[in-house]
Amino acid sequence: MTYGDRLLLGNQRESHISKFRAWVMLAVPLAAILFQVYTPRFFEFLSFLELPLLVTIYFALMRRSPIGGLLVGMLVGLAQDSLSKNPLGMFGIVKTLVGYFAASVGLRFDVDHPAVRLVLAYFFFFFHQFFYWVLSRALLAQQVSFDVQRTLFLGLLNAVVGVSLFHFLDKLRLQP
């Protein structure tokens, strides 16, 4: 089987859905949110990390379920909204879309490969930031600037961290 054959999965691969324990599905997003809330207090340079987004991408990719992915994204997004000054729904909508699309991509590609994970994490980070900027301007009429270069750089950093995080979270999967 060539690498291209491995990337393009058919319906026969749909049975390889990663499963997690319930406490992992609950604790990992909560820890990610907690990290984003708590860690920048002491390590400000870590504020660039968007761990809730990375966790959403991971679960969406690995679960290979668009509905599951969008639910995870929606819950995580709403929790982020609850802890922010923004109206509820901003992160929720964005992460719902990210979860849905990530799960859709997970159905098509072998997302166990680190390079694929790196590219996907990089892409979805940029998509998340851009769509959030669009919603802010469109729905909330906020004059928020969007620094493409900075976003691309932070996306790279988050993708690198995401690959490592995904590798760690793979340990928490239930073996088939």
Add this chain to the structure above:
Amino acid sequence: METLINRYRNISVLLLAIFAQLLLLAYQVRSSEDVPMIRVWAVSAVTPLAKVLEIVRAGTVGVVQGYITLHDTRQDNVRMKQELDKLKMENHFLKSQLETADRTKALVAFQAQTPSKTLAARIIGQGAGFNSKVVFVDRGSTAGVEKGMAVVTPDGIVGKVLAAYPLVSQVMLITDPSFAAGVISQKHHARGTVKGQGYADCRVEYVQNEQKVDVGEWFYTSGDDRIFPKGFPVGVARVVRQGQNQKDIYIEPSGLQHGLEEVLILLEGVHQAIPDEPPPANEPVYMTPPPPPPTPAAAGGMHDDVNKGGAQTDADRLRERYKQIGEAQGHVFGEGNMGSKPPDFNIKLPGATPDATAAPAQPKAAAPRAPAPPVQPPAAPPRPDATGQPVQTPTASPRPAGAAAPVQSPAGSQRPAGTAPVQMPASSPRVTGAAPPVQTPTPSPRPAASSPGTASPAPAAPVTTAPRPDGSPAPRKTPAPAPTPPQAQPKPTKPVDPFL
């Protein structure tokens, strides 16, 4: 229909979720109201964990900081302890230096005070061997040290030079068992021989039981041994008891009580009187600071002070008298031609004392003068030796082994204790506070108690030069306490390093 629902289920759920959140968002934006319920849930789910995390973090940071602090504290403690040890050593060194400076001052003062010619030396080593009572000093024959010279400190005698090498000398301490020297007690003038015992105390022998010696009485060198000049403190009697024939007297040597660092070697010993008071303890010697450098004004004013009648010396008084003579005869000193008639210096001035020059006025407050050699009578009875026989010069007389026998000085040396030993002409007035000169025109027999043998007046035998029983010759003899010419005035005090 079911197939259609299943086919678009995912997108339908997505649209539903998005639409619901849009409605939620629109409600909040439009009504400017929050949805507290969701926020409360989220905050209630996150903040307890944050609180626990904060407690753990604070505790961890506290422990780490405490550990780091303790670690630093331990390092600081070690460093400060090292600094403390270093400072202690520096303090000890400085104290030692200060003590050395005090001893040097005392030595300088003593050197200036004593009429004997001395040479300062440092102890540089101790003789080898068990119970060695021999030390080495850093002055040798090249510095003028000779075998047999006395070694003293301001506190008392230390020993005598056993051997003089070119650069160092070997000194036998007073505590050496083979050491002996003639001594005399301060109060009762009991003569004897001090001998080393090999330990701290020394023993005074040849003091008859009939003689009286008090505990605490000081012993001074008698000068009979021809090594130690008379008048140097030896020690204080600690034990005095009756023996079979002689008293058992043990003295504590005063010269060794404060440790030996610097000593004085008597190059030329001069006899001194036995003072009334015990020698002062080894206390810091106060020395006035050096005078300021003379300024031109002060230098000029010195002459004016003399002209104003501040006659301080005989020369001043003589100058004043000549000035009055010149004024009485209309003579101006420094004028007149060569060969002109000088003024008559023999005229009597009105109101002038007959012997203004011969007997200068006595100063009101005489400066303390250093002791000088005692007045010695021209002749003195011979000293009986231990057997009671008079010592015949130059025949040998049996004396204690290794010791300078308690050679009895002439009776004239029995001066009242504490008198100033300055020998002055009979017509010269004494300095206030000084003892009168001893008038010993005729030899007088010493009391029997002051002699270890039967005292009997005998022909004058001022000095015995008999060889010592231990075979060691007496290479250098301190002048016997015989009539001596007037001694030179005490050396001026000069705050210089005696070791230079």
